[in-house]
Amino acid sequence: xxxxxFFDQKHIQENxxxxxxxxxVGRYLDAYLTTFLTSAEQHFMLGLPVTYxxxxxxPDRVPNISLAPQRHLKVVPVVKHSRWQDVxxxxxxxxxxxxxxxxxxxxxxxxxxxxxxxFKGRFGxxxxxxxxxxxxxxxxKSQERKFTYDRNPKSKAFIATGDFYYHAAIFGGTWANVKxxxxxxxxxxxxxxQSNVEALWHDESHxxxxxLIHKPSRLLSPEYCWDLSIGHEPDIRIIRLKWAPKHYEKLxx
Numbered sequence: 001x002x003x004x005x006f007f008d009q010k011h012i013q014e015n016x017x018x019x020x021x022x023x024x025v026g027r028y029l030d031a032y033l034t035t036f037l038t039s040a041e042q043h044f045m046l047g048l049p050v051t052y053x054x055x056x057x058x059p060d061r062v063p064n065i066s067l068a069p070q071r072h073l074k075v076v077p078v079v080k081h082s083r084w085q086d087v088x089x090x091x092x093x094x095x096x097x098x099x100x101x102x103x104x105x106x107x108x109x110x111x112x113x114x115x116x117x118x119f120k121g122r123f124g125x126x127x128x129x130x131x132x133x134x135x136x137x138x139x140x141k142s143q144e145r146k147f148t149y150d151r152n153p154k155s156k157a158f159i160a161t162g163d164f165y166y167h168a169a170i171f172g173g174t175w176a177n178v179k180x181x182x183x184x185x186x187x188x189x190x191x192x193x194q195s196n197v198e199a200l201w202h203d204e205s206h207x208x209x210x211x212l213i214h215k216p217s218r219l220l221s222p223e224y225c226w227d228l229s230i231g232h233e234p235d236i237r238i239i240r241l242k243w244a245p246k247h248y249e250k251l252x253x
Contacts, residue, residue, distance in 0.1 A: 004124055008047055011125040018045050018128070019107040019175075021098070023055045023091050024062070024115045025080050032115045032244055034063045039119035041068060043240070048125060051107070055094055092189065092203055096182040104175045111172035117225065121240040129218030131177045133211050136167035137222035137230060137243075150205040155197045156188035157205035162212050168204035169225050170241075173217075184210050 020040065024033040037052060044050065049070040054062055057080035067073060078094060095112060103110055109128050139147055142165070149159035172178060185206040192199060199205035223236050227243045 043119035133216035157199035
């Protein structure tokens, strides 16, 4: 039986600390950031020291959120890229640079999130691990041949045959492992650029290639990032985080 107090007490005794990184660039800030942060304060790693790192090109518009004790928010200005695909891919370099310059000195764990999500239930210390990956809600029951891996042999993200399909909306682990992932993905993204190649699902394609080679130590079920449009699934009993409604035609123009 799942006992959340077991995990919480373990990490409290170990003085575990968590940095949460999230990118809120352009119209994504106004559309999603307030809901993301306020819901995180209700459900994310309660009882542990947490600092939110918000990367944005609009630092003056980051909302003033009421935070619990031992919880902090830091705004990190970034440059907005002209294409949303580049925002998605270049976040790996930003994450790595921030881990190197700051996070590794203060936090044991780093979790990286997309902003267009809302916490709906406990997302606690049971999710912490050395290397954490998330099963994609749309593919966790699918046959491997239906996975949207990058099948282009010219790409560094190429996968001929895999095992799971991971969702890049959430990944995490110790700061060292997250930095290793980010560095590997960024390197392969840049090698693809030199070859005039772009992976099918951008950083997610490279993340899947990384986890194919470097298996995660902790695998989160889709209840940790569920798409309500899928409907009811009997094996998803608790929705801990849900996809927010997507309005790409407005947000990515």
